[in-house]
């Protein structure tokens with residue numbers, strides 16, 4: 191088990207190095223590097239920030255202030271299922287707040303939070319360009335149109351179900 | 361095929377809309393199904409192929425499929441429908457009636473989307489190619505006058521003449537401020553510093569608009585061409601496109617377009633054998649609203665935190681890396697090739713005295729036809745919402761239309777005949793902004809809308825200056841209080857005085873315009889604020905603490921729709937008998953009122 195974690199860590203490190211080395215060691219690429227790291231790892235672990243700082247030769251404070259300023263970044267791991275509730279204007283007036291409340295009553299998480307078991311994270315996003323389908327919910331990249339509270343419960347159960355499946359298959 | 365075939369009868373194209381809305385509705389598999397059905401199929405008389413295009417605007421009816429040159433439009437096309445379309449339309453030349461656009465009012469079927477009210481009143485300039493071309497094929501763009509304006513500029517005009525042309529056209533920036541584009545270019549070109557830059561602002565921060573995304577996804581070359589023309593006009597050597605990282609498809613299509621433009625010799629060294637050398641780099645934004653502000657955006661490109669600087673020096677003088685910089689919005693860039701191609705006069709013949717050309721709007725909210733529309737400046741709000749948009753959904757009542765995004769305001773019914781342009785909207789206490797048009801009905805609470813925008817701005821304030829950081833938080837606190845029924849009359853005065861302080865003292869336009877949603881709702885919808893404060897009632901049934909729904913026994917037919925749609929099982933009643941809502945179980949989601957066909961569910 192410990193072996194597995196270590197080899198995972200080594201693999202992660204190698205992947206991070208590869209991503210970082212795609213960019214010249216200039217400060218103006220900090221944003222791009224962190225975006226790619228975030229995409230790959232789902233969040234920015236401290237090690238990733240440190241490696242970025244070393245690469246562009248900037249103090250950690252600079253990297254840290256960038257990582258906290260831009261909304262795209264998360265410093266904590268996200269859940270296995272990332273729910274993105276569109277809270278763009280059109281979705282908002284069509285009841286995205288009802289959905290956000292419902293997610294709270296089903297899962298106990300508010301925007302920016304992750305369930306204790308690490309299963310679900312909730313984020314709110316701005317207009318996805320699909321306002322005709324408001325309110326829109328995205329679960330792990332899949333877009334759900336015109337989501338009602340009833341449909342929402344189904345979606346959550348669907349992903350919960352998947353969890354059980356993957357547990358048994360492991 | 362008996363119908364007349366226009367332009368290119370030796371080819372037939374199936375254009376599948378793959379804009380964000382249609383993709384979410386499942387147009388991906390439809391496109392694949394067409395490719396599959398057409399591949400190796402030798403039954404066709406003419407060459408037939410499928411293309412994935414950008415957004416057509418009529419997202420409500422998606423996935424949309426257009427067949428050219430026959431000019432047939434099919435709506436809500438599903439994967440299963442593809443074989444029928446191939447059999448009936450492509451092989452036999454017959455229409456599949458059930459997939460045609462049907463006018464919701466007249467119930468009439470239309471063969472082509474061009475005949476519908478939604479399209480008839482539109483005038484496409486910035487969106488001219490979107491939905492008509494495959495954004496990854498440079499040839500498609502070339503076939504529709506692409507890069508002709510660049511050739512014309514470089515080969516037949518001096519840089520000064522290009523600037524004059526844009527100035528004469530009266531083009532004003534589409535990113536919000538409405539600053540004359542030609543003036544900006546002129547200011548930049550007349551500096552002494554020979555190192556100059558061009559930037560495209562594709563940060564699109566307005567949480568309710570998606571036209572820039574649509575243009576970048578559906579017609580990336582027009583933005584690139586606009587930027588190259590500017591580079592020629594002002595003598596710039598490098599350009600940057602700052603685009604939101606979440607806009608995956610836009611980033612992908614831009615990368616592809618830049619590569620192809622390089623291959624064709626429109627980017628790189630000695631463009632079209634001239635002295636002009638120009639390259640474009642993409643910078644992916646980190647998702648911060650304030651980065652749409654030009655000085656913050658420049659900071660962000662330089663690899664810093666995206667904070668704005670005090671604008672006593674304009675970017676046209678000292679911008680990126682301290683050098684003169686022209687920064688324009690995506691839609692502004694998309695207009696440039698048209699101006700150079702067809703001349704300033706032609707462009708200026710569209711629009712109003714002070715605002716020339718067209719404007720793209722994201723017409724969304726409680727309107728029947730939701731989507732992107734492009735109309736001449738000066739079109740009235742009524743025409744946009746009722747003629748093009750088809751009026752309010754579910755036969756409800758219009759209340760307000762919000763324009764200008766978080767910095768804009770809400771416009772009430774008695775101003776619906778206002779011709780929309782930069783100046784009229786400002787006079788009405790709102791602004792053009794990036795072009796969001798959010799239609800609101802009697803189920804939208806104006807206090808809550810103000811709270812929504814202020815909440816958005818509070819979390820997006822960069823925190824650099826105190827009036828914005830603390831002032832907006834205070835506005836939010838008060839509005840939240842009112843929405844919870846804890847507001848007082850003094851709160852209204854406090855909202856007003858705080859607003860004017862922020863307007864005067866904030867560092868950048870984010871802060872200075874942040875009170876607009878509050879002030880405009882206070883001005884036009886004060887009675888709603890009073891209702892919340894004095895009667896502890898949200899007349900629209902949105903603020904949960906102040907809402908109680910009930911079913912009017914006179915109007916209830918006992919159809920059971922509300923009962924079936926209630927997620928909390930709070931509604932009881934037998935078939936054909938009056939239903940009742942059990943208040944203790946009600947979660948106030950509003951599903952009952954949204955679904956009732958007889959307007960029997962009411963707000964107490």
Ligand SMILES: Cc1cc2nc3c(=O)[nH]c(=O)nc-3n(C[C@H](O)[C@H](O)[C@H](O)COP(=O)(O)O)c2cc1C
Pocket residue numbers: 532533534535536537538539541561562563564565566649650651652653654655687688689690692794868869870
């Ligand atoms: C808070 C704030 C946010 C802005 N967001 C955007 C934006 O998302 N897109 C944009 O093009 N302009 C935005 N602007 C306007 C830009 O500062 C700038 O005026 C514009 O990009 C200039 O281009 P234009 O003249 O073509 O409109 C914003 C301004 C402010 C103050």
Ligand code: FES
Pocket residue numbers: 276277278279280281282316317318319320321322324325326567568
């Ligand atoms: S507001 Fe949600 S998709 Fe536009």
